[in-house]
Amino acid sequence: MSTDRIEKRIVLKASRERVWRAISDSAxxxxxxxxxxxxxxxxxxxxxxxxxxxQVDPDVARLQEPARGMKFVIVVERIEPMTRFSFCWxxxxxxxxxxxxxxxxxxxxxxxxxxxxxxxxxxTESGFDGIPLARRAQxxxxxxxxxxxxxxxxxxxxxxxxxx
Amino acid sequence: xxxxxxxxxxxxxxxxxxDRVRLALIARLSDQGPLPTxxxxxxxxxxxxxxxxxxxxxxxxxxxxxxxxGRDRAWRIEARQLARTRAYLDRISAxxxxxxxxxxxxxxxxxx
Numbered sequence: 429m430s431t432d433r434i435e436k437r438i439v440l441k442a443s444r445e446r447v448w449r450a451i452s453d454s455a456x457x458x459x460x461x462x463x464x465x466x467x468x469x470x471x472x473x474x475x476x477x478x479x480x481x482x483q484v485d486p487d488v489a490r491l492q493e494p495a496r497g498m499k500f501v502i503v504v505e506r507i508e509p510m511t512r513f514s515f516c517w518x519x520x521x522x523x524x525x526x527x528x529x530x531x532x533x534x535x536x537x538x539x540x541x542x543x544x545x546x547x548x549x550x551x552t553e554s555g556f557d558g559i560p561l562a563r564r565a566q567x568x569x570x571x572x573x574x575x576x577x578x579x580x581x582x583x584x585x586x587x588x589x590x591x592x
Numbered sequence: 593x594x595x596x597x598x599x600x601x602x603x604x605x606x607x608x609x610x611d612r613v614r615l616a617l618i619a620r621l622s623d624q625g626p627l628p629t630x631x632x633x634x635x636x637x638x639x640x641x642x643x644x645x646x647x648x649x650x651x652x653x654x655x656x657x658x659x660x661x662g663r664d665r666a667w668r669i670e671a672r673q674l675a676r677t678r679a680y681l682d683r684i685s686a687x688x689x690x691x692x693x694x695x696x697x698x699x700x701x702x703x704x
Contacts, residue, residue: 431609431677434685438692442699450699460698461691484697488690519684549695551688556681557607 433554441546448510451538451549459483462492463500471507475515476500479522498522505535513538519553532558608653609677613638614646618669621656626668628661 440447450456454465454475462482465475477500481489501521505514516533534555541548609615613636621627629647633640647667650656658665 431681434681434688436685436688436692438696440696440699446699450695456698460694462694482694484694484702488694519687551692553684553688556684557610 432557433552434556436551438549438551439543439546440549444510444540444542444547447540447547447549451540452507452509452513462488469504469507469513469515471504474501474503477502495522498524501528503533505537511540519559531560534559608649608655611646611649613643614650617643617646617650617667618655621667621669626666628664628666630664632667 450460452469454467454469457463457469458465458477458480460482462480463477464480465477467475469475479492479495479498479500481492481496483489500517502515502517505516507513514535514537516535518528518531518533521528521531532555534553537550537552537554539550539552541550609618616636617632620632629640629644632647633643636643638646647656647658651658651667655670656667657670658667
């Protein structure tokens with residue numbers, strides 16, 4: 429198993445247009461992701477957003493509340509309509525007093541394909557091998573109990589849905 | 593004795609693990625507990641020098657620790673570091689699972 433990347437696959441029961449919009453339109457992306465961006469996604473552009481609790485799950489929104497307003501930065505990489513959207517970012521870069529600009533980023537890619545029953549979305553985050561050890565420790569210092577709750581919520585969803 | 597915390601520019605943890613020989617060394621140390629270099633070299637088709645080089649990469653990444661024992665060195669797993677590695681990726685993975693559920697709700701149930 430690779431230590432450099434995480435890959436997720438999901439079949440979404442919706443049209444390709446709808447899925448593409450949800451991912452490539454910054455306002456829609458922000459609504460489910462939980463970030464308020466300052467404009468549309470443009471290839472090559474750095475986007476600044478503010479963390480805002482997600483609009484689609486009140487339980488999770490409550491847990492995200494402590495991080496509300498924190499700065500969130502992505503650099504959009506590629507936009508291939510209906511097919512691929514990617515950006516670079518720094519996971520857990522939420523210490524307001526710290527300058528992250530010299531630190532390595534990971535790449536997040538969303539790839540869409542038609543499949544039986546809907547749209548196959550593949551999400552890949554890669555580049556973890558380049559993240560220094562000291563930065564990884566922050567993943568645990570940030571919001572320890574929040575993540576435990578979130579993991580329980582995920583278990584609830586997955587049990588309800590029975591995704592293989 | 594090595595310090596517990598590593599400098600930010602230490603060799604990436606995962607690059608240290610991404611080698612068959614080093615993975616095998618980790619596996620042996622996990623199974624058999626602390627071992628001296630001479631034992632780790634037995635049964636490996638490598639010279640003592642090559643094995644030591646690999647062990648030093650693991651030590652630099654904080655995955656093993658060593659101490660002088662007579663004229664040899666004894667190596668042991670730094671278990672916490674390995675667990676942290678796995679836990680870090682699991683945490684990121686769980687975050688993505690949560691986001692994916694929100695995306696699903698958004699496109700399938702909501703006004704997307």
